[in-house]
Amino acid sequence: MLLNNDEFLLALAELFVATRENGSVTVTLKRYNYEGVKQERQKKRAKTASNEEAMQLIVDRLSLNDTEYATLVRANTEKRKLSTLVAPSSLDVFLARYHGLLMVNAESIKKKDRLKKKKAA
CATH class of the missing domain: 1.10.287 (Helix Hairpins)
Known part of the structure; x- marks a missing residue:
């Protein structure tokens, strides 16, 4: 579903909240070619x-x-797909808001369990 930039960020925040306990959100950014x-x-x-x-x-x-090309931003979970088209002139503002959204929701990311390996002497 193609949304405007503000609606996309709000819906993305909802996706992050919905998948906090289990699930994942995949976000891709790519150059949009007309x-x-x-x-x-x-x-x-x-x-x-x-x-x-x-x-x-x-x-x-x-x-x-x-x-200058627009940027296509897509986010999807198992059940829901979102996308928005960001104009080159508003890309900096969008990325700043997107970065803030990622930082707020970064606490729900699981850290990998790393096993300490003993080095052979």
Whole structure:
């Protein structure tokens, strides 16, 4: 479900509270590319084209440009999926609020039990 940034952070806080005792929340951040259809076409062409043409398509796709991209943020549990699209201009504010939310809910993370190994003398 695509939410605006404020609604996403509120729903994410609810997910953290709901999974405090058991369960997990997976959060992913990735660059949102507006040209998804164009890339799919290039992939299909690369499969059918010769090796040189395929390599040129890959180089063209990976060439650096000054375009700013939005960030797609997804959070999901076993039963619920959330997502939001963060504009480049508001990314710093969003990440600051997200960081605060993580710090508040970091206490529920279980520490790994580490067994102390005796070193051989």
